[in-house]
Amino acid sequence: MKNIPFCDYKKLYLNHRENYLKIIDEVASNGGFIMQQAKKDFEKELSEYTGSNHAIGVGNCTDGLEIIWQSIGLRPGDEIICSSHTFIATASSIVMAGGVPKPVDIGDDNLISTEAISDAINSRTVGIMPTQLNGRICDMDTIINLANKHKLFVVEDAAQALGARYKGKHAGTFGIAGAISFYPAKVMGCFGDGGALVTNNYDIFNRSYQLHDQGRDVNGDLKSWGRNSRLDNIQAAILSYQLKKYPGVIQRRREIASYYHKRLSQLNELKLPPQPLEDADNFDIFQNYEFMATNRDELKKHLEANGIKTLIQWNGKGIHQWESLGFTVKLPKVEDFFKKCIMIPIWDYLTDEEITYIADKIISFYRK
Template sequence: MKNIPFCDYKKLYLNHRENYLQIIDEVASNGGFIMQQAKKDFEKELSEFTGCNHAIGVGNCTDGLEIIWQSIGLRPGDEVICSSHTFIATASSIVMAGGVPKPVEIGDDNLICTEAISDAINSRTVGIMPTQLNGRICDMDKIINIANKHKLFVVEDAAQALGARYKGKHAGTFGIAGAISFYPAKVMGCFGDGGALVTNNYDIFNRSHQLHDQGRDVNGDLKSWGRNSRLDNIQAAILSYQLQKYPAVIQRRREIAAYYHNRLSQLNELKLPPPPLEDADNFDIFQNYEFMADNRDELKKYLEENGIKTLIQWNGKGIHQWESLGFTVKLPKVEDFFKKCIMIPIWDYLMDEEVSYIADKIISFYRK
């Protein structure tokens, strides 16, 4: 029996230990810990990678989303439509910036339903926040069309989607701004909390820069009230190193996803994510490999008995199911999804025999 963790966090460091030690030593030896060259270099590299005009390294993705909405200027009562199938930070960023999140239903792709967006729009609606979930981008053509029709802001929660593309365009660059996470569990993660916001809008960039650095602009002049949410230089330097090898990491995940699809699509008991196709509108990075499974809880137990760790994301609840936060809406598709969803390991360091073992055990569960 193999022992396959959902994520072996130690390997994220140990696989490149000598390079990371050199990076840490270089930054520390220069004394450039906060708002120095390594952060500037990474922000430039990130903007070039995503094809956007501006990138700002921040303390975490949640801060990035809050800062974007604060830069836009939400007012009390302003509503922002989001998917209920997302992390709580998507909705909390709206609340912390002064607005009201309106979680809606998912479509057949388990991402935000564009019809539900249209149905939720009212006189208080000011924005739409699609979550580019598990490394896959929503139908942004329809979302942007809806936003343009109703003159709404689009802010992307691209926490899980750095490198994902829709019709050649990168996650985070469709609306007025987007935020990305570098939490260690992400496809490109640092060694603690970290995030970035990206935008093509100079006004949003300028205001966001002030908000993330105590109200100071790019010249260091104090222009407004702000906060302290700055990606530190050691993490920035580590991320610069990771960005160099990032395309190979994405390619490995896509290889694993293709293998899972080829092996598991024979099972009618599963609803799998779309496979990686080179000529499709969506170029997925497979942050997670999440699917719906009959007898989900029994499958999870069986896999763990066979040494395979799995995960049910976000405690198995959609945003609207947290009644303690005041939500009362019922969203049957989201609720059904969370009764059946499960994620299996897909980290790029998995060996072929481990990937095969995982598929073998899933098949054996349903065919035993």
């Protein structure tokens, strides 16, 4: 029996240990720990990679989202429409910036439903916050059209989607701004918390820059109130190294996803994510390989018994199901999804033998 963790955090470091030690030593030897050249270099590289005009390294993606909404300037009662199929930080960023999150249902792709967005727009709505989930981008054509029609801001939660594209355009660059996570479990993660925001809007960049560095502008002059949310230089240097090899990481994940689709699409008991195709509108990076499964809980036990760790994300709840936060709405598609969803390992370091083993064990559960 094999032992396949859902995420082997040790390998994320040990597979490139010598390079990481060299990076840490170089930054530490220079004494450039905070707001120095490594951060500036990574921000430039990130903006070039995503095709955005500006990038700011921040403490984490949640801070990035909060800072964007604060830069926009939410007022009490302002409503932001978001998907309920997302991490709670999506909604909390709205609350912390002074707004009201309005979670809505999902579509057949398990991302935010554009019909639900349209139905939720009212006189208090000021923005839409699509989550580019599991490395796949939403129907941004329709979302941008709705936003333009109703004069709404679009801020992307692109925490899980660095490198994902829709019709050639990168996640985080469709609306006024977007935020990305570098949490260790992300496709490109650092060794602790880290994040970034990207934007093509100079006013948002200028205000966000001040907010992330105690109110100081790019010249170091104090202009406004702010906070301390700065990506540190060691993490930035590690991310610069990772960005250089990132296309290969994405390609391996897409190869694994293709293999899973080929093997598992024979099972009517599963609803799989779309397979990666080179000529599709969506270029998915497969942050996660998540699907809906009949007898999900029994499947999870079966895989566990065979040494395969799986994950049911976010405690198996959409954000609207946390009644302690004041939500009362019922969203049937999200609720059905969380009764059936499961994630299996898809890390780029998995061997062909391991992914074959995972697929074999899933098939054997349904075809005993």
